[in-house]
Amino acid sequence: MIGYAIFVGCILLLAGIYLTARKGIDTHNIQSMIFGGKTAGPMGLTFSVFAAWMWTTSVFGSAETYALYGVWGPISYVAGACIAFAGLIGVLVLIRKHYPTVVTWLEFIQIRFGRRTKLWFYLFAVIAPAYVLVEQGVGIAYVLETFYGCSFRSISFFSVILATGFVFFGGMKSVIAEEKIASLIIIAGFLAGAVWVIRSGDIAQFRDMPFTMEGVSLSGRIGTSAITYFIVAIVIAFGQIVFDPAYYIKAHLARSTKEMAIGFTLGGIVIWGGITLLASLYMGHAAMVQSSDVTDLFHGPAKAIFSFIIIIIGMSTISHFMIGFLGAFSIDLYRTVVKPEGTDKERIVFGRIMIVAVGLSCASITIALENISLLTIDVFCAIFFAAPCVPMLIGFLSQRNFGKLPIIATVAGTIGGIALWMAVPGGVLEAQLAGLAAAILLSFLIMLPGFLHRMPYDK
Numbered sequence: 001m002i003g004y005a006i007f008v009g010c011i012l013l014l015a016g017i018y019l020t021a022r023k024g025i026d027t028h029n030i031q032s033m034i035f036g037g038k039t040a041g042p043m044g045l046t047f048s049v050f051a052a053w054m055w056t057t058s059v060f061g062s063a064e065t066y067a068l069y070g071v072w073g074p075i076s077y078v079a080g081a082c083i084a085f086a087g088l089i090g091v092l093v094l095i096r097k098h099y100p101t102v103v104t105w106l107e108f109i110q111i112r113f114g115r116r117t118k119l120w121f122y123l124f125a126v127i128a129p130a131y132v133l134v135e136q137g138v139g140i141a142y143v144l145e146t147f148y149g150c151s152f153r154s155i156s157f158f159s160v161i162l163a164t165g166f167v168f169f170g171g172m173k174s175v176i177a178e179e180k181i182a183s184l185i186i187i188a189g190f191l192a193g194a195v196w197v198i199r200s201g202d203i204a205q206f207r208d209m210p211f212t213m214e215g216v217s218l219s220g221r222i223g224t225s226a227i228t229y230f231i232v233a234i235v236i237a238f239g240q241i242v243f244d245p246a247y248y249i250k251a252h253l254a255r256s257t258k259e260m261a262i263g264f265t266l267g268g269i270v271i272w273g274g275i276t277l278l279a280s281l282y283m284g285h286a287a288m289v290q291s292s293d294v295t296d297l298f299h300g301p302a303k304a305i306f307s308f309i310i311i312i313i314g315m316s317t318i319s320h321f322m323i324g325f326l327g328a329f330s331i332d333l334y335r336t337v338v339k340p341e342g343t344d345k346e347r348i349v350f351g352r353i354m355i356v357a358v359g360l361s362c363a364s365i366t367i368a369l370e371n372i373s374l375l376t377i378d379v380f381c382a383i384f385f386a387a388p389c390v391p392m393l394i395g396f397l398s399q400r401n402f403g404k405l406p407i408i409a410t411v412a413g414t415i416g417g418i419a420l421w422m423a424v425p426g427g428v429l430e431a432q433l434a435g436l437a438a439a440i441l442l443s444f445l446i447m448l449p450g451f452l453h454r455m456p457y458d459k
Contacts (some may be wrong), residue, residue, distance in 0.1 A: 003307065051182040080231070095262060105243070106328060109406075124410075133362050141155040161359060185312050
């Protein structure tokens with residue numbers, strides 16, 4: 001019952017945030033529902049980015065890498081993710097510079113490659129956020145099932161449904177308000193949890209042991225694997241975030257490019273990187289020395305604190321992705337597939353119907369992922385997201401018209417990468433790197449003919 005009580009407590013917190021923030025929300029107005037009246041501010045943007053980027057995978061996945069690669073595992077995980085996030089910031093700056101009226105990357109794709117290509121890329125705009133969203137429901141359910149024996153299926157399903165409802169009624173203003181509170185809870189909670197774990201007598205036998213570097217030198221086998229994983233981590237993270245419409249919408253809230261870059265850098269690299277690295281190094285090391293799972297490190301009140309934090313982390317991330325879906329469907333998809341013109345009310349109604357459909361689908365998928373490692377889920381889709389990154393980046397950096405080539409490039413790159421991944425013998429990581437390399441190379445080679453035609457940036 002304790003686990004369910006903690007879950008209900010988080011639900012009540014969300015309800016309180018919505019009831020407080022709902023004043024002034026016009027549910028039939030795009031500026032209000034999607035952009036929150038642009039009231040985030042620099043600090044609000046920083047906290048919003050941090051809470052959205054702090055996933056349940058950031059906690060469990062990064063700690064898992066310690067058992068695989070020693071201290072270099074968490075370092076590779078965090079460094080790779082931070083480099084990928086820096087790449088996202090570069091993309092946001094380029095869009096703001098060359099296409100200041102564009103809100104999401106999908107609008108950019110239509111300008112550069114055409115309507116048909118944009119519709120193809122909607123596949124990645126939905127699947128990439130949806131699969132990360134599903135991870136969050138799995139992470140919440142995993143903790144409550146492990147700690148308190150709660151029903152995995154019930155918790156994972158309702159985590160997604162409740163966050164969907166939160167966005168459905170509260171829009172961006174409620175999401176920003178929740179992310180501010182969530183950031184403070186996450187930071188304070190990790191500090192409190194760290195103090196409790198360090199002071200706990202149950203781990204006295206290993207809490208003072210130094211981190212070992214034995215067997216993880218850069219020239220050793222594990223060191224080489226860690227470097228390989230570092231490369232893979234960059235590709236995985238970039239593919240996960242560059243296709244997320246929510247970051248583009250949040251970047252649009254900033255009053256200037258400088259304010260946007262500072263907010264994203266502080267929230268997505270500095271604060272996220274520092275907390276994730278320290279937490280993963282300590283928890284990964286402690287779990288390895290004790291020969292146990294990360295969840296076995298927590299007892300008594302620390303267990304409740306950790307559970308509450310994980311629920312907040314998961315709910316924040318799910319809400320982030322849902323506001324991205326609401327924005328992309330209302331702002332762009334409605335005008336693309338329904339009709340070019342429409343009232344704000346019509347567009348928001350369409351967006352709401354779509355996020356309910358996505359929410360129900362994702363909630364149903366989480367039920368099937370019981371007993372699946374979050375790190376396994378995280379790396380499984382790497383090749384699928386690697387191929388479309390190439391034409392997207394080339395579109396940002398080049399002044400050429402590539403027409404329908406991005407569609408051909410993504411299909412060929414994905415098929416070729418998966419085929420090579422399945423054919424390469426040896427370790428899982430080596431096969432995955434080979435698949436990623438094939439996906440990227442094939443996609444790039446197919447895009448080359450597009451350099452024959454010039455299309456300057458619109459000014």
